Amino acid sequence: MWNKHPKALPYLFLSEMWERFGYYLMIGIFTLYLKDVETGFAMTEKQASDLYGTFIALVFLTPFIGGLVADRYWGYRKSIIIGGVLMGIGYMMMGIHNITALYVAMTLVILGNGFFKPNISTLLGNFYSEEKFKDKKDEGYNIFYMGINIGAFICNFFGAALQILLGWQWAFMAAGVGMFIGVIIFFMGTKFYKGHDHKKGVQPGDMPFWKIVMFILVPSAVFGVIGWLLKGVESASNANSAIFGSDSTDAFIFACIPVVFFYGNLYFRAKKDDKRPIGALLAIFMVVILFWAVFKLNGSALNTWADRYTDREVTGVTGEIFGTLKLAQEVEFKKDSVALYDDAFRIQKEGDIVLKEVNYPVYFRNDNPDEFRAEGSKVSLWATNLSQSINPGWVIILTPLIVAFFTWLRQRNKEPTTPTKIAFGLLISALSVLVMVAAVKAGANGTEKVSVWWLVANYGIITIGELFLSPMGLSVVSKLSPTNITSLMMGGWFLSTSIGNKMSGVLASLWDTYDDKANFFWINFGLLMFATLLMFALLKQLNKVMKEKNIH
Structure with missing residues (x-):
């Protein structure tokens, strides 16, 4: 596999694998940590989802500036190393049980990802x-994407075992160690980057950096403050009159306005030969926002589904194996706690006295105690964050098959264009949501636990859509971008991911407002189908641009 690709690919593959090990280990436990009423921050579902959405949105917003700095000043290698170190420190700080330390840690991860992600x-x-590797680009990005998901797959087993054995802080420490291993491996491949790592500098017609600071970054900060203050006033009749659901969401959306304007300005100021390719990329960026809005529910709403609505009990030999590996934990059922549990405020009420609930496992919340449980009975449950390994597990299994499928089509001159792959990726992703609609029906709208195979099926289908779309997106950016702004346009791809991630947090924060959970998933299906129809409507023009650039 490697001998047909650049010698740097194994080092970039392994660096990204370990970087994603750290990131997805952290993401897999992030909302669970926030909602933990004993050793976490006792946040509600809405609070945790809102913070999660803002966090992962900002994580993918900073590549805009990180790509720009690498393009003009630092070069890729220096930017990647600095970004990796910042993220490693941030992951380790997350285990400090202090809200200020948590926000500082999140800030380091946000900044670090901005320098690491677009540039690698x-x-x-x-x-x-x-020329000798040109026809291998899509395949190379698929291999690279598989590296991402190997890291994402194995990390959750480490996260589960360390959390059960030693606590949240040690799981976050493991994420930091993974990131530092990635940095070391990247550094070891330095000799293979020569000739491809040079900074491009400021090109004629480029906006000076001070102008970007003054006319993009400063306005973004100002717009963000305006968004935070504009409708964030609480009143007796309206607990939160924010325009888009929360102050942080308002601030994020307003802050994006100058950045979106900047990318629009790139199109209008571009040279004649660059205008159509930039326009095609901006159209793709717009469409994939809705894909990320649904896909990124894996760390929020689907994590909640695994936690509360999925049968996680393990017995017999399986239970012994999971227990030995510290991937499962015994919990005790208390009937009185079920009656007293108040999900809105995560508290236990005893008469007029209100106490924070620390003993009641949320797993029993939608159980039937009269039919299935005895007071004081214990069950062994596999760790919720293990469900986060289902998607990357599918990626590892399906990537070789998808690569082989497109190679087979290419040999027969029938391989679809990259925009066509993205369009079908959106369609397949929409179909995956129907699995969760069926899961809600099978579980009588959450009143009964359902098999984990529903999640496995959902992730399996959306993974096919992901493999048609995500690595293809990275590939099409590098194919169509004008050479002097490649990293900047890669930052645009991550900007669309950022906006989609924030939308995902907004969607997840609405979970408890839907009495019928099927309606929650129907909304997601509608969003993806809208994106699919829009992409197919744009397909003819996008393929025309690809043909004009003589790329596939």
Whole structure:
């Protein structure tokens, strides 16, 4: 596999694998940690989802500036190393049980990802600009994407075992260690990056950096403050009159306005030959926002589904194996706690006295105690965050099959264009949501636990859509971007991911407002079908641009 690709690919593959090990270990436990009433921050579902959405949105917003700095000043290698170190420190700080330390840690991860994520993807693309590797670009990005998901798959087993054995802080420490291993591996491959790592500098017609600071970053900060204050006043009749559901969401959306304007300005100021490719990329960015809004529910709403609505009990030999590996934990059923549990405020009420609930496992919340449980009985439950390994597990299984399928089509001159792959990726992703609609029906709208196979099926289908879309998105950016703004346009791809991630947090925060959970998933299906129809409507023009650029 490796001998047909650049010698740098294994180092970039392993660096990204370990970086994603750290990131997805952290993401897999993040909302669970926030909602933990004993050793976490006792947040409600809405509070945790809102913070999660804001966090992952900002994580993918900073590549805009990180790509720009790498393009003009630092180069890719320096930016990637600095970004990795910042993220490693941030992950380790998350285990400090202090809200200020948590926000500082999140800030380091946000900044670090901005320097790491777009630039390692761009550096990889630079190798495939060589003629001998040109027709291997999509395959190279698929291999790279598989590395991402190997890290994402194995990390949750470490996270579960360390959390059960030693607590949240040690799980976050493991995320930091993974990130530092990634940085070391990347550094070891330095000799293979020569000739592809050079900074491009400021090109004629580029907006000076001070102008970007003054006319993009400063306005974004100002707009963000305006968004936070504009409708964030509480009243007796309206607990939160924020325009988009919360102050943080308002601030994020307003802050994005100057950045979106900047990318629009790139199109209008572009040279004649660059205008159509930039326009095509901006159209793709717009469409995939809705994909990320639904896909990123894996760390919020689908994590909640695994936690509360999925049968996680393990017995017999399986239970012994999971117990030995510390992937499962015994919990005790208390009937009185079920009656007293108040999900809205995560408290236990005893007469007029209100106490924070610390003993009641949320797993029993939608159980039937008269039919299934005895007071004081114990059950062994596999760790919720293990469900986060289902999606990357599917990626590892399906990536070789998808690569082989497109290779087979290419040999027969029938391979679809990259925009066509993205369009079908959106359609397949929409179909995956129907599995969760069926899961809600099978569980009588959450009153009965359902098999984990519903999640496995949902993730299996959306993974096919993901493999048609996400690595193809990275590939099309590197194919269509003008050479002097490649990292900047890669930052645009991550900007669309950022906006989609924030939308995902908004969607997840509405989970408790839907009495019929099927309606929650129907909304997601509608969003993806709208994106699918829009992409197919744009397909003819997008394929025309690809043909004009003589790329596939």
